[in-house]
Amino acid sequence: MSKSIAQVVDLIDDPKIIAKYEEYHRNAWPEVDTKRKAIGIERMEIFRSVNHLFMYLTVPDDFDFERDPEKFKGSPRNKEWNDIMSSYMQKVPQADDGDLWHVTSLAFDSEWFEK
Numbered sequence: 643m644s645k646s647i648a649q650v651v652d653l654i655d656d657p658k659i660i661a662k663y664e665e666y667h668r669n670a671w672p673e674v675d676t677k678r679k680a681i682g683i684e685r686m687e688i689f690r691s692v693n694h695l696f697m698y699l700t701v702p703d704d705f706d707f708e709r710d711p712e713k714f715k716g717s718p719r720n721k722e723w724n725d726i727m728s729s730y731m732q733k734v735p736q737a738d739d740g741d742l743w744h745v746t747s748l749a750f751d752s753e754w755f756e757k
Contacts, residue, residue: 647745649745651731651743652695662730666726682701
């Protein structure tokens with residue numbers, strides 16, 4: 643079984659920064675993708691509306707959002723990736739202190755009605 647996790651963050655509202663962010667993601671580093679899979683992220687999708695990002699993750703049921711992403715940061719190459727991406731972002735007001743991304747809550751799931 644799998645579960646979903648969604649997060650939001652804002653990019654700095656500058657067309658050049660947004661273009662750089664998207665260019666990096668069109669050419670994501672292989673080491674970053676390998677590490678993503680190794681920590682259990684089955685699928686990652688990031689949607690953008692203007693400068694707002696919405697990340698949707700599919701992870702195993704036992705994925706621990708507090709524990710497992712920390713494993714991603716352990717590699718120097720992944721730290722470099724995170725540092726670059728973070729330089730393009732600004733936290734949303736709902737994000738906890740020290741966090742850029744804010745984990746959202748589930749408001750609706752069509753599967754609630756398919757039982």
